[in-house]
Amino acid sequence: MGRFRRGAIAGVLGLAALMGGTGVAEAGKVSIGHFIWVGYGPLYLARDLGYFKENGVEVDLQVVDDSSLAMAAQAAGKLDGVATTVDDILKYRSGDFCFKAVAVLDDSAGGDGIVAAKDIADLAGLKGKTVALNEGSTSQFWFSYLMKKAGLALDAVTVTNMTADAAAAAFIAGHVPAAVTWEPNLTLVKTQNAGKVLVDSSTTPGVIVDVLEFSCKFVEEQPEDVKGIVLGVQKAMDYIKTNRTEAYAIMAKGVGGYLENPKDFADAASGVRFYDKDMMAAYLGTAGAPGAVAEVIKLANEIWIDLGRMKAPVAVADVVDPAFVR
Template sequence: MLKLITRSLRTALVAGLAGAALSAVPAVAGTISIGHTTWVGYGPLFIARDLGYFKAAGLEVELTTIEESSLYMAAMASGKLAGTASTIDEILKYRSAQFCFRSVVALDESSGGDGIVVAKGIESIKDLKGKAVAVNEGSVSMFWLSYLLKKAGLSLKDIEVKNMTADDAASAFIAGRVPAAVTWEPNLTMVKQKKVGKVLVDSSKTPSVIVDVVALRCDVIKQQPKDVQALVDGVNKAVQYMKTNPKESAEIIAKGLGGYLSKPEDVVDSLKGVRFYDTKGSAGLLGSSAKPGPIKDVISLANETWSAIQGKTLTVSYEDLVDTHFLSVSH
């Protein structure tokens, strides 16, 4: 989903974000603007918008596709966006005392939609040691790969990283230029169909690790609590709608997202690798300040992973990144 940002460029961007945050545009009551990439997991936002769930609660939600994380985070820091829909590990890199934002609801987790494809002879993650692996540096794909390597007693230093987007990584693998690649659907299915390799592991084996959230600027959360609650409640209603209206949901998502998901049938295929959170599920994942949920472990892993990759220590806490005040299932 995300393109490469070199370390020097990323440092400059983070510095710029901090400066932009100091002069952010004030929040506007009744409106929440969200930037996002083209990912099926953001479907509930389009469903809640198009079916009027947000509007019924007096909220106008503006959804803007921005395929580069540094750009949508810069837009949020400058006040052009109230928030973003993204993986929590990705946004963690931008959190600072000057740029305050928190996750208010979990949207989805990848549950089979991401995977590692490998050539013959590679039977485990440990077998990747010393081999070239195509992966998008600085992206959630690298974060997930780092997680899997760590579980196998390895690290990114034990492999040869070949920086490529997820689509290019799949193409390079199919062409035989690399023995392993980190990618996602529909590339995983393509590899199976072409019988050029196999899926070594997919994200269904790592629940609650690749997690998408809606994160909002702290001033928006403070100044627009009713709007934030309307957003969270609308997402919950959309998830419930998806359970009983899969065909109609796919059509709405395809129309809203477009791009490689512009056809309902493509949305249906992509949805097979995604698990959505209703309010109860989101509350269970995020937990509370008194008892943080599993997301705290993801935050710790993200700090460790990005610190190693960027060469500087990140210490973003659970409290820095999560606000669960809007996830009560009894209100």
């Protein structure tokens, strides 16, 4: 399972609808799947402000809340692209399923975290304890990344598999001593004095990163559409900087779900960093000199292989095309 947000039933129904579509791409028309996440708001901002149309592209944004379902729809030719995290896409790359990340949308800067009992002082204090998290998801990748950085073995803890919301609920109820979850659950733990946030993603910038990827066939056959989409997203990022309140209202309405209230969207946005053109270019780098994305892909390869989620490493060039952000 990929990164999972609220609305699994909607995701399954959305996949069924997608699988019933034609899957035939037309020049100037692009379909993008995503789950509900604050970081995908700029896609709606670019659509609703007409930035995509300025570049001759009509974009159809479809909510499929489980990224594994969205990736399956793309593999079946029912979507041109998917917005999800860097670590997530590696698990799906194969000789039969080719795609490239062409833009960076955001990274988690406090929106994800580990909650723990008050007597647990650090990651080493988790050794021998049970940690609730969503196996195979970005939560597990990030937790494993932290463990590796701290020099701790991945099997030093016992993992119990739950969605991030269920993990938080189990922790607050006292059923597990630690959990990996995200906002608003981190704030809920603090306000209910149920424990503490042991570490959050503000300490790991550039690790939990959302990208926009398209099938290799689409990139090769419709490069002008890809270029138009990236330019539209970059213009939306600039709009956020100068018109934050208006941007949040538009993005909240577009993304919908648990983020449909502009205040809730703004609260969630405080835990992410939106990437402008320069940040995108720096993160992806160039074909000859990849940016920080290369280190994340290296670590994700190691972690997913160790956890049995991948059989062989994926090269940066296999999943990243840095040309469009420039």
